[in-house]
Amino acid sequence: MKGFIFDLKSQGEKIKIVFKNKTQEKTIIKKFPPYFYLKKYDKAIETVPEIKEIKKEKKENQVLYKVIVDNPGSVIKLRKDLKEFEPIEANIPHVYRFLIDNNLYAMRMYEHNEEGVFEKVVDEKIKLKMASFDLEVYNKEGIPNAEKDAILMISYCDEKESRVFHWEKGKGSEKEMILDFLSKIKKEKIDVLTGYNSSGFDLPYLKKRCSVLGIELDLSKDGSPVNIKKGAFSTKADIFGLLHFDSYDGVAFLNKIGAMNIPKKDLESVYKEMFGKEKLDVEPWKIWRMWEEGGEELKTLIQYNKEDAIAAYEIAKELLPLYIEISKIIGLPIYEITRMSTSQMVEWILIREAIQKGMIIPNTPSEKEVKQRMMNGIKGGFVKQPEKGLHEKIAVCDFRSLYPTLIIAYNIDKTTYNKKCDDYNVSPKGHRFCKKPIGLIPKMLKELLEKRIEIKKQMKQFKEGTNDYKFFYYRQWALKIIANSSYGYMVYARAKWYSREAGESVTSWAREKIHETIKKAEEDGFKVLYTDTDSIFLKLGDKKTKEDVFNLVRKINKDLPEGMELEFEGYFPRGIFVSSKKGERAVKKKYALIREDGALEIKGFELVRRDWSNIAKETQRKVIKTILEQGSPEKAKEVVKKVINEIRERKINLKEFIIYTQIKRKVSSYEQQAPHVKAAKKLIKAGYKVKTGNILEYVIVQGSGSISDRAIPIQLIGNKKYDADYYINNQVLPAVMKIIREVGITEDELKYKGKQQGLNKWF
DNA sequence: TCCCAACGGGG
């Protein structure tokens, strides 16, 4: 049968594999006894009951003792019990070890022949059937409690249909609804189940409700339960043989690697950002009431539930192909990939590479070592203070994959650092790296980048937007993501092949290159506005043209080592830069640019937190847009003045002044009397219940006392008036001053109505 | 400047 390894798990001495293709699926069991190594040996070890066999083996000219045991759990036990014999390679999960030792890659195509051997075959597109779901639950008391709060509705969406399972008081029941939903999932034979934050909420909640109601939540391929793992920062849910892919994880991942820039990652914002479409939004604290009220309210809730599943499905559809490609590169199942940082991805590639070379896999550092590494920071890229203010005619150039190309060009790696050799490079930091043999990370990078060039060539044979094009697009993207993570890996505190020397050499060479670039640009008569690590912003003025920039780029590229390249990134008619020096080193990246087609690129200004009022966020956005589109600080001034005036004259809806803050613990246990804490106390005094997790909505009102004293919950607002001065001075002005200070406008100019005359022109 | 608390997604 031809297919791919979709999922696998460890069972004692065996590995259970789900092997499938478009139409068929089978479970394969392989014997693979767990093992690890000891550096030292003593006869007494032979009597340890968990040990089945001990074999001598040579690795890197060292004699090692391979200890084969009865099950994976014994490895954990023995690596502690036998600590004095120096265990190594004793923390590689059993299924990973199975794949790596057998040179098998999950998600790649194999022919599983009659002898039970996996033979490589030509790679093919993998198609998986996916469905999404979303729950709405009863939440009268704030954060819903799965022990008692029922699921009210479950939406389902796949390629062909979307629908909502629901019940009402006196019509159907929660139990029937869940059973209907589960039988739908079974019937459709889906491979991938998705949702939005379904790891953190929907799946754990569904599991709990099933156990409360006495329903078996049977979604896996082998009867094993949905496995919920609660972590300190996130909860993960997995199902054997059915891939659970949380589209929120995907979005968070893309944000982290900089492939997306969505500061607020709730479903509505993400959906709008990705597809440009609005979806219905319902404020969560209204859900229980809408359900109880029935009628039109209930209909709205059902529609919301339905749209959530559709949105989650569409997002997952965009991201899953990327994960499939990453999975093929790393060779581990998608499920594992979705939970990994890019550093961990790099590490698994290196482990494969090292094992093939017969190297010993270094142990992961101790927590003490990790802390030490973290405290000992590495100097990063060079940032030239921006010339603050508004500028016109800006050209931006950047080095293509600067860090990866440096790592290859100078063979920067832990394994090439300070070794004996005749031919080497010395970094500006003074560290020596041998030119040969090629290091682990440089080798990985070379292969990834070469592969990417080849894939991009193939991609260009197809029309953009076609399925063939997309297939290659995702593949080259996956290669790029991993290549770009190589520097991060070197300086990742938990890395097995961590190297401070390698890391600081990469950044020192990078600083050298950007300094050389600045020098050449200035020699050519360009004004350098700003540089950051690998990019340079040039002001063209009246004398320079785009053509001059192209010439400069060509000139610089002639002198760069092989593989390195400066590229023209874009032309921007206008931009605002803010210099915010933090200490001597770090400069926060804050700028806003407008492209020729009117698209805005904003970095570092975003006010996305819910503890800023709408009026502040909205005004800031308007100001940036006005300055960039019209190029006039005066126009921006008008915008702010108008808003301030409207606040003073109370022309703006109270809603715009609400500040949202979540109560994260018991109200009585707060030490600091922050505004939201005081507001919560007022609510309690008035007879309301305030539970952990509730989001408080409050407004700062006129009166005496501290800001906290004047934080009034929206429920108790009555006819109290918002404090115009507070919103002007502590919300709107701080938000907009970040920007317009740089174009020469002072706070006073905005704040006061000014002297008697001449003002009316603003209003 | 340092340190701590809050925040994130979901209802």
Place this chain on the structure above:
DNA sequence: GTGTACGTTGGGA
């Protein structure tokens, strides 16, 4: 899992 943990920001001291 061959387990136990993030990264950033704002405000107050």
